[in-house]
Amino acid sequence: MQDAELNQTFYEGQTIHHPKSWLTKYVFSQDHKTVAIQYFSLSLLTGVVGVILSMVMRLQLGFPGLFDISPDTYYQSITMHGMIMVIYLLTAILLGGFGNFLIPLMLGARDMAFPFVNMMSVHFYALSVILLFASYLVPGGPTGAGWTLYPPQVLLPGTPGYDWGIVMMILSVAVFIIAFTMGGLNYVTTVLQSRARGMTLMRMPLVIWCIFLATVIGLLAFPALLVAGIMLLLDRLIGSSFFMPDIFQFGQHVTNVFGTEYEGGSPLLFQHLFWFFGHPEVYIVALPMFGIVSELISCHARKNIFGYKMMVWALIAITAVSFIVWAHHMFVAGMNPVLGFFFATTTLIIAIPTAIKVYNWVLTLWKADIHMTVPMYYAVGFIFTFIIGGLGGLFLGNVSVDVELSDTYFVVGHFHVVMGISPILALCGGVHHWFPLITGRTMNNFLGKIHFWGTFAGAYLIYIPMHYLGLGGVLRRYYDFKGLAYVSDSLHDMNVFITLASIVVGLIQFLFLFNIVWSYFKGKKVEKNPWKATTLEWQTTTMPPGHGNWPNKLPTVHRGPYDYSVPGASEDYIPQNVPLEAETEGGSSHE
Amino acid sequence: MNDLVKDWSSDVSTFKIRWSKAMMWIFLISDTFIFGTFLISYMAIRLTVVDSWPDTSQVFALHVGGTDVPLLLIAIMTFILISSSGTMAIAVNAANKKDKRKTGIFMLLTVLGGIAFVSMQAFEWTKLIVDEGIRPWGNDFGAQQFGSFFFMITGFHGLHVLIGVIYLSIVSKRVLAGRYDGIDDYQIVEVAGLYWHFVDLVWVFIFAFFYLW
Numbered sequence: 018m019q020d021a022e023l024n025q026t027f028y029e030g031q032t033i034h035h036p037k038s039w040l041t042k043y044v045f046s047q048d049h050k051t052v053a054i055q056y057f058s059l060s061l062l063t064g065v066v067g068v069i070l071s072m073v074m075r076l077q078l079g080f081p082g083l084f085d086i087s088p089d090t091y092y093q094s095i096t097m098h099g100m101i102m103v104i105y106l107l108t109a110i111l112l113g114g115f116g117n118f119l120i121p122l123m124l125g126a127r128d129m130a131f132p133f134v135n136m137m138s139v140h141f142y143a144l145s146v147i148l149l150f151a152s153y154l155v156p157g158g159p160t161g162a163g164w165t166l167y168p169p170q171v172l173l174p175g176t177p178g179y180d181w182g183i184v185m186m187i188l189s190v191a192v193f194i195i196a197f198t199m200g201g202l203n204y205v206t207t208v209l210q211s212r213a214r215g216m217t218l219m220r221m222p223l224v225i226w227c228i229f230l231a232t233v234i235g236l237l238a239f240p241a242l243l244v245a246g247i248m249l250l251l252d253r254l255i256g257s258s259f260f261m262p263d264i265f266q267f268g269q270h271v272t273n274v275f276g277t278e279y280e281g282g283s284p285l286l287f288q289h290l291f292w293f294f295g296h297p298e299v300y301i302v303a304l305p306m307f308g309i310v311s312e313l314i315s316c317h318a319r320k321n322i323f324g325y326k327m328m329v330w331a332l333i334a335i336t337a338v339s340f341i342v343w344a345h346h347m348f349v350a351g352m353n354p355v356l357g358f359f360f361a362t363t364t365l366i367i368a369i370p371t372a373i374k375v376y377n378w379v380l381t382l383w384k385a386d387i388h389m390t391v392p393m394y395y396a397v398g399f400i401f402t403f404i405i406g407g408l409g410g411l412f413l414g415n416v417s418v419d420v421e422l423s424d425t426y427f428v429v430g431h432f433h434v435v436m437g438i439s440p441i442l443a444l445c446g447g448v449h450h451w452f453p454l455i456t457g458r459t460m461n462n463f464l465g466k467i468h469f470w471g472t473f474a475g476a477y478l479i480y481i482p483m484h485y486l487g488l489g490g491v492l493r494r495y496y497d498f499k500g501l502a503y504v505s506d507s508l509h510d511m512n513v514f515i516t517l518a519s520i521v522v523g524l525i526q527f528l529f530l531f532n533i534v535w536s537y538f539k540g541k542k543v544e545k546n547p548w549k550a551t552t553l554e555w556q557t558t559t560m561p562p563g564h565g566n567w568p569n570k571l572p573t574v575h576r577g578p579y580d581y582s583v584p585g586a587s588e589d590y591i592p593q594n595v596p597l598e599a600e601t602e603g604g605s606s607h608e
Numbered sequence: 609m610n611d612l613v614k615d616w617s618s619d620v621s622t623f624k625i626r627w628s629k630a631m632m633w634i635f636l637i638s639d640t641f642i643f644g645t646f647l648i649s650y651m652a653i654r655l656t657v658v659d660s661w662p663d664t665s666q667v668f669a670l671h672v673g674g675t676d677v678p679l680l681l682i683a684i685m686t687f688i689l690i691s692s693s694g695t696m697a698i699a700v701n702a703a704n705k706k707d708k709r710k711t712g713i714f715m716l717l718t719v720l721g722g723i724a725f726v727s728m729q730a731f732e733w734t735k736l737i738v739d740e741g742i743r744p745w746g747n748d749f750g751a752q753q754f755g756s757f758f759f760m761i762t763g764f765h766g767l768h769v770l771i772g773v774i775y776l777s778i779v780s781k782r783v784l785a786g787r788y789d790g791i792d793d794y795q796i797v798e799v800a801g802l803y804w805h806f807v808d809l810v811w812v813f814i815f816a817f818f819y820l821w
Contacts, residue, residue, distance in 0.1 A: 209622040
């Protein structure tokens with residue numbers, strides 16, 4: 018740990034030791050770029066499992082009984098799909114992947130503040146993924162209580178994996194939290210303490226602001242999940258009753274592992290703890306994708322981002338407010354209605370800074386020199402999708418409407434638009450944008466456009482009908498709807514349609530993975546800085562940047578991150594490390 | 609206010625301290641949320657359970673000289689832990705003056721305080737489990753959550769003390785071995801001190817909310 022810091026100060030101009038062996042280069046690497054790629058690949062592989070599990074669910078819902086999927090499998094698939102997508106894919110890839118890769122490069126640092134801790138972070142993440150999938154090997158299989166793991170259901174006989182699956186799940190999540198904390202401490206320390214000369218906080222690219230704030234949210238929100246997990250684990254293993262009330266099943270008082278009765282616990286407390294983590298988690302995922310989209314829009318529309326300072330303060334406002342909205346997930350949980358009023362208000366308030374960001378993106382595009390590159394497709398698609406998702410949120414944020422819509426497919430549709438499709442679009446746009454930086458080659462544009470249109474249009478085909486199902490009263494987490502008179506034939510047909518659409522969209526996602534692999538070997542080689550971007554990560558002497566990022570001196574920053582199309586400048590972009598006097602006039606730096 | 613924002617958003621580093629110290633502060637803020645969530649959960653459950661909450665001065669009494677002295681053991685434990693914060697502060701002060709020997713000795717005293725605390729906690733647990741028959745799933749004094757919260761919160765805190773003991777022993781050994789002489793940097797002692805003071809501070813809250821309430 019000390020060494021890295023000494024390096025930062027002293028080795029400008031000196032040579033550093035570069036790892037030689039395969040093991041130190043690729044497995045036990047402390048280079049932030051390798052760690053990022055490890056995070057990328059592992060989380061994408063985990064995400065593939067998540068997609069396959071969603072196919073299992075859709076096949077059962079579209080064609081009940083046809084594929085011999087048991088209720089246990091169905092509920093286990095729900096749980097694992099939710100956990101994998103929210104935590105092991107999105108949190109890991111946006112913070113572990115993009116965060117690790119971009120923070121040191123964009124800030125002009127040699128590496129993360131604590132490279133060894135960073136390496137440990139990705140290894141713990143790998144361990145948590147192994148533990149997660151190991152739950153398929155324990156008796157009873159993984160838990161089937163849904164990704165929210167609500168007690169008392171999660172510990173009741175009859176729920177799949179109520180005995181060992183839940184233990185594995187909590188262990189895996191705990192290890193993930195340790196991994197996240199190690200990574201998160203690194204990101205925050207690096208952003209705060211090891212920027213290049215001239216890189217003030219208000220000259221940081223927005224994506225760094227976003228990842229930084231998302232990490233802060235994570236460091237403050239994950240403790241609640243850890244505590245809830247520990248207490249649930251103790252309820253399961255040593256017979257305490259933190260969350261387990263007096264509860265009767267088949268006329269029997271439910272007992273703990275020692276045969277004594279559970280009594281007096283509060284299931285509502287678990288929901289509070291879980292959502293104190295769960296809602297900020299939405300912003301842990303949302304903020305990095307806001308940041309990625311800001312970068313893409315500014316760079317590919319060749320224009321300074323509209324209202325940089327406003328963007329930053331909006332982000333800070335979202336970060337603060339995200340901690341006081343959690344109970345809007347609990348309007349029907351039985352808490353005091355006065356609380357419902359409070360949380361509905363804060364929920365609607367958080368829409369204001371979010372809307373500011375959307376307006377600023379649109380105003381950035383206004384009269385800009387828009388290049389319709391593949392990343393731009395994804396960025397614009399993201400704005401559309403996110404607005405649709407946000408409008409759905411207005412319905413769910415109001416108590417009186419939410420009571421009707423709670424636990425229906427309206428909710429499923431809403432959060433898949435916000436948390437499913439929007440991140441995929443931002444993420445794929447980001448991968449397309451930074452792929453040349455990582456590999457020196459571009460991704461295939463044709464495949465990229467097919468993937469974009471398939472995902473973008475497919476998302477509407479899947480999730481808009483889901484909103485409709487929800488308005489029709491179809492409840493989520495039902496294994497099938499046989500014999501339910503109020504679920505009409507047309508709603509059944511709609512389920513079939515959604516299943517067919519989601520299979521197509523699911524298969525299209527593999528096109529994206531194929532594109533990554535194919536382009537890695539066969540993609541078109543490109544010159545340095547192919548997008549003519551201003552931010553520091555493109556200004557390294559070699560592309561991809563080598564170990565240590567900058568071979569000799571660290572760069573010095575002279576201007577804000579988005580000096581595109583500056584009037585009077587010889588080119589339509591001025592990198593952050595170009596001195597002010599180097600170009601004639603009208604530099605539009607922010608401070 | 610404007611100047612404050614300007615200072616914080618200046619280039620290179622926001623806070624003019626070493627990276628390790630910054631990281632320890634950030635970690636401790638995160639850890640505060642863990643203990644805060646534990647204590648808030650405890651308060652929430654204590655306010656909602658149907659059974660009466662045990663009388664803590666009775667449960668935690670020590671039988672000395674024919675009478676029950678309430679909270680005697682826990683008072684001694686608290687005194688020792690707070691004192692160990694004092695010796696740690698002296699160690700940090702000595703480290704700033706580059707007094708290797710004094711730093712090492714007072715860190716080892718701190719370690720001794722930590723070991724004493726953990727041993728007395730082990731004694732307390734043994735007494736409560738073996739003599740009083742308190743279990744996570746029930747006890748003779750009142751609400752069964754009393755036992756589970758007690759073992760969980762003091763256990764988690766005790767784990768922190770134990771980690772601190774190991775952490776401080778390693779650092780003090782390195783200080784005495786002169787490992788930090790070469791790079792002329794004793795700030796690692798201060799970072800370890802931050803952790804130790806945090807663990808003590810948390811104990812004050814646990815003591816107030818669990819034993820005195």
